[in-house]
Amino acid sequence: MPTVSVKRDLLFEALGQKYTDEEFDELCFEFGLELDEITSEKDIISREQGDEKAEGASDVVLYKIDVPANRYDLLCLEGLVRGLQVFKEKLEAPRYKRVSPADGGEPQRLVITDETASVRPHAVAAVLHDVTFTQERYESFIELQEKLHQNICRKRTLVAIGTHDLDTISGPFTYTAKPPGDIRFKPLNQSKEYTATELMSLYKTDGHLRHYLHIIENEPLYPIIYDSNGIVLSMPPIINGDHRKISLNTKNIFIECTATDLTKAKTTLDMVVTMFSEYCEEPFTVEEAEVVYPDGRLCVYPELAYRTETLSGDFINKRVGINESAESIAQLLTRMCLRSEVSGEGDLIQVEIPPTRADVIHACDIMEDAAIAYGFNNIVRSTPRTYTVANQLPLNKLTELLRQDLAAAGFTEALTFALCSEEDIADKLRKNIAETRAVHISNPKTAEFQVARTCLLPGLLKTLAANRKMPLPLKLFEISDVVLKDETKDVGARNNRRLCAVYYNKSPGFEVIHGLLDRVMQLLDVKPDRNQGYHIQAAEDSTFFPGRCAEIFSCGKSIGHLGVLHPDVISRFELTMPCSAIDIDIEPFL
Amino acid sequence: MADTGLLESLLRLLEKVDGGTDSQDVAADLGVDHQVIVGAVKSLQALGEVISTEQKSSKHWELTGEGREIAEQGSHEARVFNAIPDEGLPQNELMKMPSGKVGFSKAMSNKWIRLDKAHEGGPRVFKTVETIEDTVRDKLQLVQKGQSAKLEDKEKNELKKRKLLSEVTVKSYWITKGSSFSTTITKQETELTPEMIASGSWKEKNFKPYNFEAMGVAPDCGHLHPLMKVRTQFRQIFLEMGFTEMPTNNFIESSFWNFDSLFQPQQHPARDQHDTFFISDPALAHEFPQDYMERVKKVHSEGGYGSQGYKYDWKIEEAQKNLLRTHTTAVSARMLYKLAQQKFTPVKYFSIDRVFRNETLDATHLAEFHQIEGVVADYGLTLGNLMGVLHQFFTKLGITKLRFKPAYNPYTEPSMEVFSYHEGLKKWVEVGNSGVFRPEMLLPMGLPEGVSVIAWGLSLERPTMIKYGINNIRELVGHKVNLQMVYDSPIFQKPPKNKTEEASN
Secondary structure (H helix, E strand, C coil), X not given: CCEEEEEHHHHHHXXXXXXXXXXXXXXXXXXXXXXXXXXXXXXXXXXXXXXXXHCCCCCCEEEEEECCCCCHHHCCHHHHHHHHHHHCCCCCCXXXXXXXXXXXXXXXXXXXXXXXXXXXXXXXXXXXXXXXXXXXXXXXXXXXXXXXXXXXXXXXXXXXXXXXEHHHCCCCEEEEEECHHHCEECECCCCCCEEHHHHHHHHHHCCCHHXXXXXXXXXXXXXXXXXXXXXXXXECCCEEECCCCCCCCCXXXXXXXXXXXXXXXXXXXXXXXXXXXXXXXXXXXXXXXXXXXXXXXXXXXXXXXXXXXXXXXXXXXXXXXXXXXXXXXXXXXXXXXXXXXXXXXXXXXXEEECCCXXXXXXXXXXXXXXXXXXXXHHCCCCCCCCCCCCCCCXXXXXXXXXXXXXXXCCCXXXXXXXXXXXXXXXXXXXXXXXXXXXXXXXXXXXXXXXXXXXCCHHHHHHHHHHCCCCCCCEEEEEEEEEEEECCCCCCCEEEEEEEEEEEECCXXXXXXXXXXXXXXXXXXXXXXXXXXXXEEEECCCCCEEEEEEEEEEECCEEEEEEEEECHHHHHHCCCCXXXXXXXXECHHHC | CCCHHHXXXXXXXXXXXXXXXXXXXXXXXXXXXXXXXXXXXXXXXXXXXXXXEEEEEEEEEEECHHHHHHHHHCCHHHHHHHHCCCCCEEHHHHHCCCCHHHHHHHHHHCCCEEEECCCCCCCEEEECCCCCCCHHHHHHHHHHCCCHHHCCHHHHHHHHXXXXXXEEEEEEEEEEECCCCCCCCCCCECCCCHHHHHHCHHHCCCECCXXXXXXXXXXXXXXXXXXXXXXXXXXXXXXXXXXXXXXXXXXXXXXXXXXXXXXXXXXXXXXXXXXXXXXXXXXXXXCCCHHHHHHHHHHHHCCECCECCCCCCCCHXXXXXXXXXXXXXXXXXXXXXXXXXXXXXCXXXXXXXXXXXXXXXXXXXXXXXXXXXXXXEEECCCHHHHHHXXXXXXXXXXXXXXXXXXXXXXXXXXXXXXXXXXXXXXXEEEEEEEEEECHHHHHHHCCCCCEEEEEEEEECHHHHHHHCCCCCHHHCCCCCCCHHHXXXXXXXXXXXXXXXXXXXX
16 A cells, blocks of 8 residues: 655645644545554654664654555645545545647657567657646655556556656657667766666666666667657656756656556556646646657547546445435535536436546446445445355364364364475475475575475474473374365365374374374274275385384275384474374365 | 471470470470471471461571681681791791691781791791781681670671671571360371272361362363464354355465456556465466456456456466465455356355465564455345444454445455454554455356445454464464463453453454
């Protein structure tokens, strides 16, 4: 969930009202936000770097507000205030308008060349005309781009935003791609020119930019935008040129978004311009820009598309569980920036979805907004009349019953991880990993998560090792799932429910573990009988001490092993005493 | 028990004195060690009211081993002085004496002797005074005679520093006659025996009283794991509410069922390597319901069923990627798809099982945890119904104060976070997540248009950690568990009223 940090006093000034922390927290809760933290720059620095560093830092109160991941329109102070003001009916949602250049001139133009196709094929653009920045507005503008980059832009992989002082460059602009060695320019906040190749190694150590290098690093061609004089605007998605950078004094801003996902690029551009067109000479108007595709197609951006959905008051009432008139529902929706009107036809409501609400893609999204405006906690809670009969999963029922009786038999239940290292299920048990039928994880952060376990024994032995100080004997069991490769399944693997128990003491206690097998079989109503019941028979298994291992058969089918563990297994799990173990598949007993 | 003879001697002694006697005096009178008398007193105490006692402690000074030696043979310095003849003694010879080193320096500092370093034949020691007074010995002899009171504290501490004296505390008893005093001992029985029952001799016997303050002997038994005990209770609650258990015994899932079928777009951050464990072997799933998959593809890339869709290039390669399921909702999706393939009947489903996240680990987060999930599918279910079901569910856990916050989740709309009021913290805390499944998830499965599916989920670990007061999840789940905690953990009943909100959070 993205967190937006805003200055409290600035927020209250914009809202035209002062709140106590509790009141504001309450408002957030109702609207679906969360006032996560109340802090200050000074607090943050002193927490992260110590009190000395915080000396002299600002102690202006900051609100850190958690915003739902799909509400890109709330990622800056401007959007938050607009959303809350409309919600409180203190403001009517603005209408965003795309306009032709004010001076009657040609719109700015961005020409995309063929070369971009392989690396980053899409681009959109727009112009904010005659903007008035203040320090706070400027900072918010930069911060919004960063928030969008982290969220909808998926860390710049899908979309990268570039903003430029239009008065220092001249169109038409060219969006192309070139070999990194052929690109040379002075990047933002650097004092000299670099080739793209040099930049990539320069930014390897940059705490912020190094996270984006992988996006184009291995591409033969890097995306690059030039103005008509060959000045570099940006090398997306990494860095802008220094020449074009915007400042507090910038009046006219050229905004471009390059992307691998066109829908996301359009949404991102809409967000930037709808949020900051507020500060244009004519508020909420955005100057259009043309984008020419390699095939000659010409598109005009930003789209700023309004869409109308028609739905019935009855639909909303039935889905939410309320009973409101169409008029009052239209009013609720309008408070969520979805300007709505009763159409006059029955209880139909016309809902206008603005470009800021890209999250509204279905009637159910509109229904939710009606419910939020109504107040989730004002909805009457009622019990559905759904009649059903409950059933337990037979495998889980069997497991529950056996667990109780194993504990009654003196064994204590362990709960161990389903993921472990290859070593745990192979080397340490004196087995070959290739023979384990183990499922392997491709991206483990540590060796603890290399494979899904193929048996429960390693987990129990590790539990013993962690509890060596406890009085002997230690008697543990676990009934849980292991995972085995199985080609007959759609995903190529299946779970297998197993029962494993260990006895750890000064003497091996094979008879104790054998007795437990007899007890389990008694509980499962399987008699000792070579053909119709169960029996054990000497077997060789590398995990067990030679001559001290038997295979367990039930109705002629092998279901597991029991025996005294091999001394090497004992020492590899950092244990010192003899140990006997049983491991059986319980699925045949369903 | 001390021997009866000694006990009776003690009692006879006590009979003769008025007002009682000290156990130390008894030891002196009977000529036995004080510790033996202490044992005898304890034996008599166990017999009931024969004697009554009062514990006393007294301090006195005693000579150490070295102190006793000095009291007998004189101080080291005196012994050195006395060893030196009038013609003096070579220093090296003097040093060979047992008291040589200590005595030499003390005698020097007392100016009793002098050292002639330049003497022919090596350094030689001479007396400087005719006679000396060995005050150290005198003082120690006073203490030995029990007259330590004659010494000043400063002097005693000085000798203590020299390890010649030590102060000892003696615990003794002041013994007086008890309410059932007698000079003869009747032996008390410890336990009832089969022979006593058979012979009836128990009627004449005196039985030793039990100590009801002591703990009993721990029963010899196994124990269920606390997390599993809580799991059993949650399972019970669902069964009581008529929910059927889903088959969640499939940790390996395809991205298709884990994400795509839930209308979670392929660029969603949860599908990132940083958040999800992907499988390298077997890397891909190979069987999907073809028609259904086409419908899923369409709703993602183009929309449909009243939806705009996400308008991106949906790829089967992404959907095929195997992973460790990140939520049991993947199983709910499979179950709802299965339900849609037959004539619709309302269902209530639940599951409690493991899910996996490739997340940063800390004291409350592990790479695997248990998710509790409930799902209801029926015609015409409302958001109010979801709240009603949640209210019933949490009431069974003893949580009655609930409120709901709008939230976002890719596959539910509306989505609500469930908060309960925490009486201890005096604030609202999140206890679960809930929502109504999106039509873009349900309609491609083939469920009828009017059917709504409401669902909620929470973790099993969090309420369990609160219940058992565990701060580090590793002490609860996994092999680093403290078995003593498992042995000692109580059962999970519905929490008592005043603790309810606390236990659930």
